[in-house]
Amino acid sequence: MCGIAGIFDLRERRDVDRDVLRAMNQVQFHRGPDEDGLHVEPGAGLAHRRLSIIDLSSGQQPMFSADGNLCVVYNGEIYNFGELTETLRRRGYQFRTRCDTEVILYAWQEWGEDCVRHFRGMFAFALLDRRAQSLFLARDRFGIKPLFYSILADGHCLFGSELKVLKAHAGLPRKLEPRSVEDYFALGYIPEPRTIYRDVYKLRPGHTLTLRRGEPVPAQREYWDIPFEPGSPMTEAELQGELVERLAEAVRIRMVAEVPLGAFLSGGVDSSAVVAMMASQQADPVNTCAIGFDVQQYDEVAYARQVAERYRTNHHERTVSSDDFALLDGLADLYDEPYADSSALPTYRVCQLAREQVTVALSGDGGDENFAGYRRYRWHMNEERLRARLPQGLRSGLFGTLGRLYPKADWAPRIFRAKTTFEGLARNSVAAYLHSVSLSSTAQRGAMFSDALKRELQGYSVQSVFDEHAARCPSDDPLSLIQYLDMKTYLVGDILTKVDRASMAHSLEVRVPFLDHPFAEWVSSLPPSQKLRGGEGKYLLKKSLESHLPRDILYRPKMGFGVPLGNWFRGPLKQRLRQALLEGGLADSGLFDAAYLERLVREHQSGLREHSAPLWSLLMFQAAVKDDDFGLQP
Known part of the structure; x- marks a missing residue:
């Protein structure tokens, strides 16, 4: 696990400023504190920070091919590098190291741009082909590893593992992208490929980008998408057996490391499944880490203990105070752009705890998206059955009117929030799902945004993000559709971003077995009824694990990783919130x-309404952009 950075001249072979490149690399020191490397030549510069995991004595980067033509910087892990090494050796390539970085070089020589199709793992890399005068950028299939880039007006391309890497270059344009503001306040994150800045992008998951000197427009290509192709008929017992076998294999190949290794253990189904698979494949106790809370409704540590005791893990716990908001000032620096998932706070703490014990940790991320584990899937499918019975025109008129008339009740349990249900039923499936996952409604954002910002938006809505992905979904099944939407938006933009930044802040590598692409492809082929059945999400996964995990781990209500924002904004953060939102700054x-x-502030702090989500979004926005001048005037 590492950080990469670079500069490539698309026009000619102008000199690259070594000091600028070194500064870009240094701001991501936390991603690779073990070593750094720099290569500069006319027209190109590549930089790398290394967190040593495999082949500790060699594998330094930037790494060159034997003939000196290719140079690569790389972040991630390719788990099938041993098999690829043997394949490439049989084809005449000679290896000088035991690391996966060298595999990338010779895979490129053998297969060109298709090399990425052979890689099984998480990765973001840049490969300079000196003879072809080209730079090849690639990102793994799910976007586990980040990659940012921008092409400057002077013809230079900048790239890096974090946005702060590009911001370290004085020539980076830092002008607000209004569409990203709309996206952020709807979703709580900025979905790929945009960033908060115009002309600065994230490379989409499962994509490559080829830049050739003399060609001002880079060539972007998608090399993978989740297929959702129906699999061969099998009995449920056969499916259960194959699921455990495939999950165990996905875990096993992620246990290769020359440094201490462990796992996050929340006490939920996914992390518990990973620990169970790890324990079955190693003789020594698994190192596990769990975070507890001093507020019972957020605390899952007792469930984590059950799994730790069952598998006799080397278990570590830490309790986080409900007033643990000391990280607020650091979150904006950690994420570089507005990011509003408050579970970033406990995620940071569990990564901090894990790094005290291990250098590599396995997580259960991706289980909910693969197996339809979120409660919102159940709610959406219930509404979908009603939508299927009534024509759109009737639904829009009837439920649209009810939605406008019914009072808002954010404080109530979901079953009593009829306003949200009516508003969802008035929409088509994609718009309804977006409505269910949005932190604020279209009307709320319309009231929040200034006239100047609305003019800049020119009618743009976050709906277009979901519509674009829905149009490309390879399945017409309504459950598969919303899983696909989550994989393209929430999984990469929120979950994986959160874990990458929180873990790398502590120089901790996190591996994600549920996002092993052969495993995920197989899961996508399962009938939807094996994922969500009778209101039970993760149906097949839970049935498959009944002999591996206690029943109250498998079938208890999902809790999530929350923090008490509402109380903070009425108590210890009351004045800070007012200063950030009302006294200068955003106002x-x-x-x-x-x-x-x-x-918003008055209604929340008086107890009249619950506005925690939009207030947190505003607070995080202010912290992330306070040093930028976006040029909009009231």
Whole structure:
């Protein structure tokens, strides 16, 4: 696990400033504290920070091919590098190291741009082909590893593992992208490929980007997508056996490391499944880490203990205070752009705890998206059955009117929030799902945004992000569709971003077995009824694990990784919230309606309404962009 950075001249072979490249690399020191490397030549510069995991004595980067033509910098792990090494040796390639970085070089020589199709793992890399005068950028299938890039007006391309790497270059344009503001306040993150800045992008998961000197427009190509192709008929017992076998194999190949290795253990189904598979494949106790909370409704540590005791793991726990908001000032620096998932706070703490014990940790991320584990899937499918019975025109008129008339009740349990249900039923499937996952409604954002920002948006809505992905979904099944939407938006933009930044802040590598692409492809081929059945998400996964995990781990209600924002904003963060939102800052930015911000704060702090989600989004936005001048005036 590492950090990469670079500069490539698309026009000619102008000199690259070594000091600038070194500064870009240094801001991501946390991603690779063990070593750094730099290569500069006319027209190109590549930089690398290394966190040593495999082949500790060699494998330094940037790494060159034997003939000196190719140079690569790489972040990630290719788990089938041993098999690929043997394949490439049989084809005449000679290896000088035992690391997966060298495999990339010779895989490129053998297969060109198709090399990525042979890699099984998580990766983001840049490969310089000196003879072809080209730079090849690639990102893994699910986007586990990040990769940012921008092409400057002077013809230079910048790239790096984090946005802060590009921001270290004085020539980077830092002008607001209005569409990203709309996306962020709807979703709580900025979905691929955009960033908060115009002309700065994230390379999409499962994509490559080829830049050739003399060609100003780079060639972007998708090399993989989740297929959702129906598999061969099997009995449920056969499916259960194959699931455990495939999951165990996905875990096993992620246990190769020359440094201490362990796992996160929340006490939920997914992390517990990973620990169970690890324990079955090693003689020594598994190192496990869990975070507890001093508020019972957020605390799952007792469930984590059950699994730790069952498998006799080397278990470590830490309790996080409900007033643990000391990280707020650091979150903006960690994520570089607005990011509003408050579970970033406990995620940071569990990564901090894990790094005290291990250098590599396995996680259960991706289980909910693969197996339809989120509660919102159940709610959506219930609504979908009603949508299927009534024509769109009737639903829009009837439920649209009810949605406008029914009072808002954010404080109530979901079953009593009829306003949200009516609003969802009035929409088509994609719009309804977006409505269910949004932190704020279209109407709320309309009230929040200033007239100047709305003019800049020119009618743009986050709906277009979901519509674009829905149009490309390879399945017409309604459950598969919303799983696909989550994989393209929430999984990469929120979950994987959160874990990557929180873990790398502590120089911790996190591996994700549920996002092993052969495993995920197989899961996508399962009938939807094996994922969600009778209101039970992860149906097949839970049935398959009944002999491996206690029943109250498998079938208890899902809790999540929450923090008490509502109480913070009425108590210890009350004044800070007012200062950030109302006293200068956002109120004077020209982006927002100042009266609406004041209303949000007043209603929440008086207890009249629960506005934790939009207030947190605003607070995180202010922290991330406070040093930028976006040029909008009221």
